[in-house]
Structures are given as C-alpha cells and as structure tokens.
Amino acid sequence: MPTLETLRREAAHCERCELYRRATQTVFGEGTAGADLMLVGEEPGDREDLAGRPFVGPAGALLHTVLAEVAPARSTYITNAVKHFNFIERGKRRIHVKPKVIHIEACEPWLDAEVAAVQPRLIVALGATAVRALLGPGVGVLENRGKLFPSRFGIPVLVTIHPAAILRAIDTDSRRRERKSFANDLRRGIALFDRGAMEETVGMATRKKTTRKKTAAKKSTAKRTTAKKTTAKKKTTRKYSKKAGSKVKKVMEEFSSGKLRSGRSGKKVTSRKQAIAIGISEARAEGDKVPSAPKRSR
Secondary structure, X not given: OOOHHHHHHHHOOOOOOHHHHOOOOOOOOEEOOOOOEEEEEOXXXXXXXXXXXXXXXXXXXXXXXXXXXHOOOOOEEEEEOOOOOOEEEEOOEEEEOOOOHHHHHHHHHHHHHHHHHHOOOXXXXXXXXXXXXXXXXXXXXXXXXXXXEOOOOOOOEEEEOOHHHHHOOOOHHHHHHHHHHHHHHHHHHHHHHHOOHHHHHHHHHHHHHHHHHHHHHHHHHHHHHHHHHHHHHHHOOOOOOHHHHHHHHHHHHHHHHOOOEOOOOOOEOXXXXXXXXXXXXXXXXXXXXXXXXXXXXX
C-alpha cells in the first residue's frame, strides 16, 4: 500500500481532469496515518492553491479553532475531495467555483487512497461536495448534519456543513448560531462514535435495508392483488351477441358521462353493476338473446 508521502508525490503530477491547467499546484492532504479524525472538504481555495496546503484560509482557521474546542486530544488528517482549485477570474481576483461531478470522480482514486493510507477511526464530510464524494448522491447535508452514515470504506462518515458556509452567513448573530451548530455536529458525531458508532451505523443501514424490503414486498402484493382482480373480471365477462353488446356499450357510455338515469325512478345511476343490468334489460326488451350470468361456485 502506498504511503501518504508517495501519494503526495504522485498526485503532484495529476492530470485526471482539466483543472490542473489553471491551478498553481495540487493541494494534497495533511496529517498523519492512523489519525482519529479525517476531515474532507470541497476543494482548495485561492490561498490553499498558492500555499499548496489544505485549509489555510479563513475557513481553515475557523475549522482549526472549533476542532481545538471540541476535540483537543484527537489527531487529525485534513484533505479535500478535489485537489485542484476551480475558479473564474474577476479582475485580479480568482473567485471560487464549485467543482463538478466529473472533477469529484476524477479525484476519487486519490481520496480512496488517502483513506486507505490514513485508516482514520472517523471521517467527517464537510459540505455537499465531500458528502457526494464519500457517500454518493442522494444524501442531503442540511437534513442529515450531525448524523453518522456507513461508507464503502467500512469507516463511519459524519455529515456536516463546510466551515465556509458559516463565514457566508448574513450577519454576526447568524454566524454565531451557525458556528455553534457546527461545533455541536462535530461534538455529537464524536460522542456517537465513542459509544460504538460502527454498531450504530451498521444498525442504521440494516434498518434502511429492511424498510426497503418491506416497501418492495407491499408493492409486489399490491400488483398481485390487482392482477387477480383483473383476471377475475375477465373470467366473469359475459359474451353478448353483437347487437346486444352494442346496446350495453351505449348504455355504459351514458353511465361514464353521468347521463344515465333509471327508467323507473328517473334517478341518476351511480353503480356500474346497475348500469350493466339496465343495458342487458334494454337489449332483452328489443328481442336480443343475452345469456344469464354464470353461477358462482361455492
């Protein structure tokens, strides 16, 4: 298995997608193998691209501060799902652009290799891009933040927001609330892991699998029931003469349009069975031969 240093040297020459052409350099992860926590962000920002190190900008400073509060004794490895800076130029500024799925997939071998080399006890997905890279599509961040999910690595993944989202909050109070929620996500996830996260995540996966099986079984039962009703209906369909069948069809068309009324009371006919009986009665009144309904076997 390649070491982190070997992976870093190899990734420096990565050309798996077009982002390498404009980026200053590959920004690989930092930390030690066997770390307690592996934190995965989105992609390098402007400062990270220039420095060649992950999370050295404002979002990184916030992340390190919160980690010092909630997990001071935990060793960490920090990286990004995408290793090159994606941006657009506005004057002299380089504005961050969210990576596309093709960029995430191009960098997937590097992320997988990092996980294999680090073998962390818990992985933290920071934001939607990291969640997509680690857990695949279909897992929303806001509705699942603070929750643990099983992963393809056999290591629990904690879902939370990216610290940059806190810095983008509209005012000081909002930033304070988001920072507190972010810290609580990390604190709760670590606490769940300490209580036996693997068992809990495996149990959660099993429950989801069971629920899917039950749903599939219900749908299958409903289909069989519908098929039986259709078959029974076909078996009990009467064979009329061409003329009688035409009469019954005409009556049923009136019934479907809501215009059919009973000859005796003049009331609107609301029963399909009653409508068929009226059609048969009218056909017989005109001299058509209509067979009686077959007797049901008991």
